[in-house]
Amino acid sequence: MIEAHALTKRYGERTAVTELSFTVRPGVVTGFLGPNGAGKSTTMRMILGLDAPTSGWVRVNGKEYARHRAPLYEVGAMLEARAVHTGRSAYHHLLALAATTGIPRRRVEEVIDIVGLREVAHKRAGGFSLGMGQRLGIASALLGDPATLVLDEPVNGLDPEGIRWIRTLLKDLAAQGRTVLLSSHLMSEMALTAEHLVVIGRGRLMADMTVADFVKGAGGSVRVRTDEADRLRRLLAAPGVAVTSERSEVLEVTGLSSDRIGRTAADAGIALAELTPQQASLEEAFMEMTRDAVEYQAPVREREGQPA
Amino acid sequence: MSTTMSAATAGGGTPPRPGRARQGEVTQLRVLHSEWIKLRSLRSTFATLIVAVVALVGLGALFSGFVAGHWDHMTAREQAAFRPGMTSLRGYFLAQLAVGVLGVLVVSGEYATGMIRATFAAVPGRLPVLWAKAGLFAAVTWLLMTAGSLMAFLLGQALLSGRHLGASLGDPGEIRQVMGVGLYLTVVGLLGVALGALLRNTAGGIAAVFGLLLVVPVLAQALPASWGDHVDQWLPSTAGQSVMALHREAHTLAPWTGFAVFCGYAAVALAGAAVLLRRRDA
Structure with a gap:
């Protein structure tokens, strides 16, 4: 459980995080979403007691992080970039962290196997690829078998196989009753991994809701392809449901989840050739929500001849 | 995942505690162990310490051998x-x-690579890390440099004894001189650790250490002699080196007084580092 209350961080004139309040609950993967520079890393550093809040507070498992006597057992963290000395091997990096709290060597070997770094464990971390560095970061987060995990951009730099691996790992960890918070600037990634979302922009809270609600709010559409489009269209008709069609066998449905559409079709014995939630609309909703909050934005030129 | 992790359910008042029993409190001893693993798992540690010992023993032998070979060509004043x-x-x-x-690098190396955030996340109290780094580095430096100093002395005197120029450890003050080299270098290392922690930057830390030890005394010489003589003896390097002086010269501190002053500088720097370490964002 992570609770932030009116968390604010100022660096001189610049305010990185403003009056941020949210709760990250155990049992589900919570995505911490925002454009680059939104204050995600700052917030995560405050969760871990690395940066002190200017005002407000944040507690992990009921206490400020720094007050935990055995922090690695409470919270496993993977911080932005690589918090690893480049001259040291992965094995010794983990061994040194483990030693601070008496975690046995056996557990170090265990997490090396969990993240699949066995073959390179004794090589200098400076020579690691981005993906290997991410795996090492995850290994250090898992060392104390903690009830809470805080991961900053964990999929960054992973190959598709690695991304799938971490998605499964995080869902498993959450299913075991742990609190899992991971940050990302990619909405599409979050839609696949997280169940709950905390969205921030320019250091302010923009949304704190389930991914399902976010999708609903975004008016996410579902693309359906079937030979019996007309029949399905009639079956789906209901208040709050909009169905459009550009080609005779393809429907764009808003207001219904793909699960519901699939079931309706199955009940009616309609064969579907395609049933696809449109992720693009999700990404658009996120961009729409954070548009004003994007710190660095390429200027968009008005197209000539287009009325303002 | 390991099957020992029970599928604790969400919801209850207490946070889930999957996995093994844990008594994993962070203690000073454990942090010391952690820092020991860090120190010995970096190649730069060995490289730098070997350079220090080789410089100590090798140059000592070189100078001693040179004097032994050229004694007859030296002027009476030189002799x-x-x-x-x-x-x-x-x-x-x-x-x-x-x-x-190396003292600077022990701390600044962690800032340069970002390791410091992992370190402070593991030890949120932070100060145990500083004490462990300083204590450990001091112990290692003292051991190696005292041994190196002894080797340099014995080798040098062996080379000089052919000319019957050699001193012996039994001569008055010689043991203090030999031990003094180890002690002086230990405090130089501590000063490095402290300035590395204060400045959090390798280049800045190194510049500060050697600015203090090598440049400041030269600047002090620019002062009028009536001032300079009084100021110079209190400077870190001059004060520290008085522990190695066999004979006390004018305008120098007594050996142990000087060394205590040198230790005082290192203690102040460490205290400053400790205060800022607690206060600053990592």
């Missing part, structure tokens, strides 16, 4: 100024570069 003990230990001047740099 009168000759100190067998210090000649064999002169390598400390180079060794202090290696020790000072």
